[in-house]
Amino acid sequence: MSDLQELYQSVILDHNRKPRNFGTLDGATGTAEGKNPLCGDQVEIAVQLDGDTVSRVMFTGHGCAISKASASLMTAAVQGKTRAEVDALFDKFHALVTGRADEADITREALGQLVVFSSVSRFPIRVKCASLAWHTLRAALENDAAGVPVSTE
Amino acid sequence: MSTTTTLAPQPVSLAPLAPRADFPLLAAQPSLHYLDSAATSQKPQAVLDAITGFYSTANANPHRGAYELSAKATDAYHDSRITIARFLGAADTDTLVFTRGTTESMNLVANAWGRTHVQEGDEIVITALEHHANFVPWQQLALAKGAHLRIAELTSDQRIDLDHLESLLTSRTRIVAITQVSNAVGSITPVAEVVRMVRAKSPAIIVLDGAQGAPHLPVEFDALGIDFYAFSGHKLLGPMGIGGVIGTRARWLECEPWQFGGDMIEWVNDHDSTWNTLPHKFEAGTPNAADAVGLAAAVRYLQQLDMTAVREHEVALLEAAHARLSALEGLHMYGPPASQRSGVISFSLADVHPHDLATILDQHGVCIRAGHHCAQPLMRRLGTNSTARASFYVYSDGSDVDALVHALTEAQRMFAHTPA
Numbered sequence: 001m002s003d004l005q006e007l008y009q010s011v012i013l014d015h016n017r018k019p020r021n022f023g024t025l026d027g028a029t030g031t032a033e034g035k036n037p038l039c040g041d042q043v044e045i046a047v048q049l050d051g052d053t054v055s056r057v058m059f060t061g062h063g064c065a066i067s068k069a070s071a072s073l074m075t076a077a078v079q080g081k082t083r084a085e086v087d088a089l090f091d092k093f094h095a096l097v098t099g100r101a102d103e104a105d106i107t108r109e110a111l112g113q114l115v116v117f118s119s120v121s122r123f124p125i126r127v128k129c130a131s132l133a134w135h136t137l138r139a140a141l142e143n144d145a146a147g148v149p150v151s152t153e
Numbered sequence: 154m155s156t157t158t159t160l161a162p163q164p165v166s167l168a169p170l171a172p173r174a175d176f177p178l179l180a181a182q183p184s185l186h187y188l189d190s191a192a193t194s195q196k197p198q199a200v201l202d203a204i205t206g207f208y209s210t211a212n213a214n215p216h217r218g219a220y221e222l223s224a225k226a227t228d229a230y231h232d233s234r235i236t237i238a239r240f241l242g243a244a245d246t247d248t249l250v251f252t253r254g255t256t257e258s259m260n261l262v263a264n265a266w267g268r269t270h271v272q273e274g275d276e277i278v279i280t281a282l283e284h285h286a287n288f289v290p291w292q293q294l295a296l297a298k299g300a301h302l303r304i305a306e307l308t309s310d311q312r313i314d315l316d317h318l319e320s321l322l323t324s325r326t327r328i329v330a331i332t333q334v335s336n337a338v339g340s341i342t343p344v345a346e347v348v349r350m351v352r353a354k355s356p357a358i359i360v361l362d363g364a365q366g367a368p369h370l371p372v373e374f375d376a377l378g379i380d381f382y383a384f385s386g387h388k389l390l391g392p393m394g395i396g397g398v399i400g401t402r403a404r405w406l407e408c409e410p411w412q413f414g415g416d417m418i419e420w421v422n423d424h425d426s427t428w429n430t431l432p433h434k435f436e437a438g439t440p441n442a443a444d445a446v447g448l449a450a451a452v453r454y455l456q457q458l459d460m461t462a463v464r465e466h467e468v469a470l471l472e473a474a475h476a477r478l479s480a481l482e483g484l485h486m487y488g489p490p491a492s493q494r495s496g497v498i499s500f501s502l503a504d505v506h507p508h509d510l511a512t513i514l515d516q517h518g519v520c521i522r523a524g525h526h527c528a529q530p531l532m533r534r535l536g537t538n539s540t541a542r543a544s545f546y547v548y549s550d551g552s553d554v555d556a557l558v559h560a561l562t563e564a565q566r567m568f569a570h571t572p573a
Contacts, residue, residue, distance in 0.1 A: 004516045008509070008567055017504075039508055040525040040538040062538045064508035065568075123512060 006119040007126075008065065011073075016065035021075035025058035030143040034061075034136030036128055041067055045136045052082045054141075059133065066126050070117065071133035077114055083141055089114075090134045097121055097130045162480070162558070165473045165551030170458055170466040173548055177201065186519040186556040191336055191365060191497050191544035193387045196451070200390060203450035207443040215442050216416055216433070230442040233449035234432070240452040241363075241382065242373030243399045250405075250435045251445055254396035255364040256286040258383035259330070261398055261435060262360055263290040265408035266381075267328060270358075273299035275327045278357070280305040280313050281534050282335045282342075285527040287362040287383075291330050300327070307534060310489045311338045315346060322354035329357045333366030337526040337542065338488035339497030341370070348378045358404060364388060364396075368546070369467060369495045371460040380404045390455060390547075391448035395441050405431050412437040455547075463547055467496035470545045474498055474554045481561060487540060496545035499526075502561065505568045507541040513567060517560035519553075 028046035035042050043061035047054060057075040061068075074093075078086045093114050095104045099121030101111075108115050120130045173179040175197045179187065187195060213223040215230045238246035252258045267290075271277065277291045281304050295302040303326075305318035313331070322329070329351050334341050344361065351359055358380040366372060368389035374382050381404065385396040400408075410417055410428055414437040419427040428434045455463065471491040475498070478484055483503030488494050502510060507523035514521050522542045525532045532538060543557055 002516075004513060004567070007512070013568060038524065040529065040532065041508075042538065064506035066509070126508075126512060129508065 003119055003122050007123060009116055009119075011113070011116045012065060012069040015069035015072040019059075019068055019072040021056075021058045021072065023058055023060060025056060028058075030140040032136050032139035032143055034132050034139070036063075036067075036132055038128070039064075041129065041132060043067065043071055043133050043136050045071075045133065045140045047137065047140045049083075049141075052084075054078050054081055054083070054086060057137065063132070064129055066117075066120065066129040067132050070130045073113055073116070074133050074137065077112060078137065086137070086141065090138065093117070093134060094131060097127050162477065165477065165554045167469055167473060167551035167554070169548045169550040170462060171197070171454075171547040175199070175454075176548055179548055184518045186553045188543040188545065188549070188553055188557060189520045189522050190368075190546035190549070191388070191542065192522055193393065194368065194390050194546050195548060196392065197390055197454050199454050200392065200447045200450045204392060204443050204447040207446040211446075212443070214439055216440075226442055229446050230440060233442075233445040236449040237397065237445075237452050238399065240372075240456060241367060241384070241399060242375050242377075244375055245402055247431050248402055248405060249397050249399045250432045251395060251397045251440060252383075253394050253441075254385035254387065255284075255362060255383045258381075258396060258398035259286050259290045259360070259362070261411055262381050262383070262400075263294045264411035265435065266358065266404065267291075267294045268298075268411075269409050270407065271295075271298045271300050271327045274325065275300040276303055276321075276323060276325045277301070278303045278305060278318070278321050278326055278329045278331075280318065280331055281307050281530050282311065282313060282337070282340060283330070283332055283528065283530070284336050284362065284364065285529070286364070287330055287332055287360075288530060291328065304530070305331075307531075310340075311335065311487055311531070311535075312340045312489050312493065313342055313347075315343070315350070318347065319350050319354065322351060322357070324355060326351075326355035326357040328360060329355070330360040330362070332362040332364075333372075334363075334369060334495040334497075335488070335528075335531075336365045336497070337528040337531050337540070338499045339365075339494040339544075340489050341366075341493050341495055344377055344379070352378070365495055365497075368455075370464055374399050386444065386448040386451065389448075389451055391451035392444040395444035395448050402431070405435075408435070410434055410437070414438050416440070458547055466547065466549075467545055468492070470549055470551075470554065471496060471498065473551060474543070474545075474557070477554060477558045478561075481558070481565070483565070484561070487535065496549075497542060498544070499540045499542045501537065501540055502565065505564050507539045509568075510541045510561070510564055513564040514557070514560040517556065517563060519556050519560045521557070 025046035031046045041063040048056040059071045097120040176195045211225045213226040215227040238249040303321040360381040363384040367384040382399045387393040417437040487499040511523035
């Protein structure tokens with residue numbers, strides 16, 4: 001498979017065409033908007049926390065296939081996780097798309113379906129596309145009115 | 154996707170106007186299809202040689218030393234100003250002030266003329282076509298002065314709606330700042346018509362953004378009847394970091410200095426100063442002499458090609474590209490027909506986002522721009538966040554069009570793949 005075919009593999013194209021958890025979220029406890037000023041991409045993330053656990057994440061916005069698929073797969077990946085677990089998963093995802101997964105000893109199992117983004121690291125310009133939704137989710141969790149502020153540590 | 158088209162299209166036979174061999178980057182990468190010249194052009198060897206030549210034989214601080222080398226640097230800088238001003242049709246060559254480029258030129262006019270001439274309640278007219286460089290300086294000047302920013306809207310094919318523009322002009326209009334050629338969709342402004350309208354309806358000065366005009370069209374500043382003309386060197390084969398603004402002498406005399414320091418002063422007393430004459434009054438600090446020399450070499454290169462031929466070459470490429478791209482299913486092109494458009498094709502492809510297109514095309518050796526092209530007000534009016542843009546220049550040829558079309562077809566095929 002060429003780099004390009006791997007970047008645009010079927011899972012990513014499928015989530016681009018039929019994004020999961022796309023839409024507004026009634027009863028959201030935190031929301032945030034993310035923008036990539038360089039290209040004009042935009043994503044809004046709405047999150048619903050049940051105690052410290054993410055019970056639901058939805059998103060809307062405009063963007064390329066990579067950013068849309070990333071947001072879509074993220075909404076599924078973080079469901080049922082605590083905020084600390086979401087943070088840890090973002091760190092692993094970020095290591096993956098920046099090509100540092102091996103040196104950080106991150107296994108494919110730890111990433112689950114997110115592993116389809118591994119070839120993003122060979123397209124450094126696209127790292128921002130893949131991580132926009134995650135940065136925005138982190139902001140939405142920090143904006144959560146009912147929750148404890150997320151540690152910056 | 155259609156499966157009925159089985160005939161392979163004929164390659165576009167169009168030779169480049171300038172040989173690729175003249176451009177070291179293109180010569181070194183024969184399979185590269187550089188279609189982002191509206192962002193920045195490639196540089197011919199003659200320009201690189203001129204810059205190296207300045208640093209190896211004439212490098213000293215212009216206007217400073219009382220020694221021969223400094224005089225040589227001063228002459229090189231001065232001669233470059235004459236060459237570039239004449240290329241743009243300004244007989245009074247000291248009315249060309251060097252800047253870092255169009256962005257700095259617009260900020261210069263907004264500060265040097267705008268701050269002293271625009272008052273509360275005055276009006277500034279721009280258009281929805283403008284690059285941020287010819288949008289934000291006026292928006293911010295209006296905010297700072299309590300003036301009203303008026304934005305002329307566009308026709309359905311992204312030309313300036315001249316009727317709407319005319320309706321915005323009043324006795325309170327102080328500045329009309331307008332692009333000569335749209336960077337995002339290529340529309341060419343009918344400048345003579347705009348000038349006639351503005352002069353008939355308002356006392357406004359006319360500032361023309363020539364960033365995309367100077368590289369692609371013959372320009373005669375003295376015949377345009379405008380007040381200021383801003384341009385960038387790097388889009389017309391010159392180096393980055395040099396450009397300028399030409400103004401009429403009458404307007405320059407109304408301007409206050411906007412940056413202070415060396416070179417721009419006549420005399421510095423303890424508690425006040427007096428100013429140098431044109432053009433130095435508006436060129437504070439050590440000038441970018443080497444890049445001015447490089448830009449003069451670029452201008453001579455373009456003069457050899459002839460700007461009328463440059464325009465004809467682009468129209469031929471545009472027409473060929475337009476015909477081929479029109480045949481692609483799901484492809485939508487923005488902007489007016491080739492006769493009213495510079496060498497820019499802005500488009501979208503159904504189901505494939507411009508950023509994904511740019512990545513896929515890049516893998517096929519085709520460089521295009523994807524994004525908002527520093528024209529977010531225009532993108533809002535197009536109802537999108539971004540478009541894909543291919544732009545041509547003197548070294549572009551038929552093979553670039555073929556490569557673009559081929560790579561777009563590949564992108565379509567990739568995205569048409571139905572996952573299990």
